[in-house]
Amino acid sequence: MTDPFEGRSVLVVGTGLVGTSLGLALTRAGVDVRLADAKPEILAEAVGLGAGRPEPEAGGPAALAVVAVPPEAVAAVVGEVLQSGRAEYATDVASVKMLPTAQVRERVADPGRYVGSHPMAGREISGPGAALADLFEGRPWVICPDDGTHQQAVTRALAVARLVGAAPMTMTAAEHDAAVALVSHTPHVVAALMAGRLAGAPGHEVRLAGPGVTDVTRIASGDPELWTEILTANAAAVRPVLEGLRGDLDRLMAALETPVAGQPVLRELLRGGVDGRSRLPGKHGTAHTEFATVIVAVDDRPGQLARLFADAGAAGVNVEDVRIEHAAGQALGLVELDVRPGTEQELAASLRERGWTIRG
Numbered sequence: 001m002t003d004p005f006e007g008r009s010v011l012v013v014g015t016g017l018v019g020t021s022l023g024l025a026l027t028r029a030g031v032d033v034r035l036a037d038a039k040p041e042i043l044a045e046a047v048g049l050g051a052g053r054p055e056p057e058a059g060g061p062a063a064l065a066v067v068a069v070p071p072e073a074v075a076a077v078v079g080e081v082l083q084s085g086r087a088e089y090a091t092d093v094a095s096v097k098m099l100p101t102a103q104v105r106e107r108v109a110d111p112g113r114y115v116g117s118h119p120m121a122g123r124e125i126s127g128p129g130a131a132l133a134d135l136f137e138g139r140p141w142v143i144c145p146d147d148g149t150h151q152q153a154v155t156r157a158l159a160v161a162r163l164v165g166a167a168p169m170t171m172t173a174a175e176h177d178a179a180v181a182l183v184s185h186t187p188h189v190v191a192a193l194m195a196g197r198l199a200g201a202p203g204h205e206v207r208l209a210g211p212g213v214t215d216v217t218r219i220a221s222g223d224p225e226l227w228t229e230i231l232t233a234n235a236a237a238v239r240p241v242l243e244g245l246r247g248d249l250d251r252l253m254a255a256l257e258t259p260v261a262g263q264p265v266l267r268e269l270l271r272g273g274v275d276g277r278s279r280l281p282g283k284h285g286t287a288h289t290e291f292a293t294v295i296v297a298v299d300d301r302p303g304q305l306a307r308l309f310a311d312a313g314a315a316g317v318n319v320e321d322v323r324i325e326h327a328a329g330q331a332l333g334l335v336e337l338d339v340r341p342g343t344e345q346e347l348a349a350s351l352r353e354r355g356w357t358i359r360g
């Protein structure tokens with residue numbers, strides 16, 4: 001892709017997980033990235049990782065500032081970078097869009113130079129050390145212009161999203177906040193509350209935990225400070241989703257009070273889960289695909305995984321996804337290779353020939 005910034009810089013303010021990931025991805029795409037953070041040691045870490053160079057004192061405004069700070073800090077930073085001439089236009093990446101949009105409108109002299117945006121990509125760990133250059137690849141990136149937004153702000157935010165491999169889409173801030181209440185914010189609450197049940201549980205119970213509870217609670221490790229800001233800012237959209245959930249929970253509990261009579265209700269609620277999950281997009285933004293899985297036993301020795309991946313590659317079968325389970329108390333791991341249905345026999349046979357033990 002030719003550089004839509006034509007050699008002009010992009011300024012990233014806030015070099016935590018998202019800002020550093022963005023810096024890495026834009027640098028890789030050939031863009032000159034300037035970096036700034038309130039904490040000098042965090043900025044130095046991001047620079048050391050190759051996410052860009054520290055913002056120079058002089059050198060003219062950047063073409064666009066991407067503000068990657070916590071939601072409540074966005075409007076002040078946007079106002080400062082625009083009014084001081086550090087950037088011509090600004091966007092942000094906060095997980096909520098009504099709050100920063102309203103605050104920028106109230107507090108910034110020329111709010112049309114700002115457009116809110118949100119990459120639907122992240123991790124449950126924060127800081128520059130958690131950054132990934134390919135974090136945004138294939139992920140939706142929502143851009144929320146309104147009637148007053150300058151076209152250049154949208155064009156430049158779109159260019160950033162495309163350069164880092166994301167799939168940009170536009171919607172209103174209200175539509176965005178309602179959507180993320182359902183697909184991101186309420187799931188975070190559910191994960192946190194479930195994981196909270198584990199906190200005080202006896203050790204002999206928690207020791208039995210497997211991938212199921214681990215999958216369901218992964219995002220509960222997210223930064224409580226950040227998530228308090230997100231849930232407070234989006235309370236109006238999260239509450240109705242939680243009301244629905246409470247209704248389902250009440251029905252489920254009533255059904256459990258009369259276990260035999262309650263079975264149709266249980267079945268209906270559980271079937272709803274199967275139906276809902278089948279609507280989730282897969283990793284390429286397509287409908288969720290059911291893969292076939294080949295499970296390989298791997299000794300816990302250096303270089304084994306690299307050899308397995310090389311052998312899987314030599315088999316000519318594309319590995320779509322990988323999970324690794326460590327067998328409790330053994331120097332052994334089980335590596336689950338997801339492949340297109342119909343190719344699993346071929347992969348298993350080829351790996352067996354190369355000396356691997358196939359399970360299941």
Ligand SMILES: NC(=O)C1=CN([C@@H]2O[C@H](COP(=O)(O)OP(=O)(O)OC[C@H]3O[C@@H](n4cnc5c(N)ncnc54)[C@H](O)[C@@H]3O)[C@@H](O)[C@H]2O)C=CC1
Binds near residue numbers: 128
């Ligand atoms: N964590 C995630 O998975 C995702 C987070 N987001 C959004 O991205 C934004 C950043 O989140 P993370 O990167 O996870 O947080 P983080 O905690 O890793 O990084 C935030 C950085 O902003 C800096 N900062 C705070 N106030 C500042 C200010 N006034 N001026 C300059 N720097 C300042 C902090 O020092 C910190 O380095 C948030 O608005 C969040 O809602 C969006 C998508 C995913």
Ligand SMILES: O=C(O)C(=O)Cc1ccc(O)cc1
Binds near residue numbers: 120124184
């Ligand atoms: O870890 C995950 O799967 C996430 O979904 C992370 C995430 C967290 C916050 C966002 O605003 C967007 C994405």
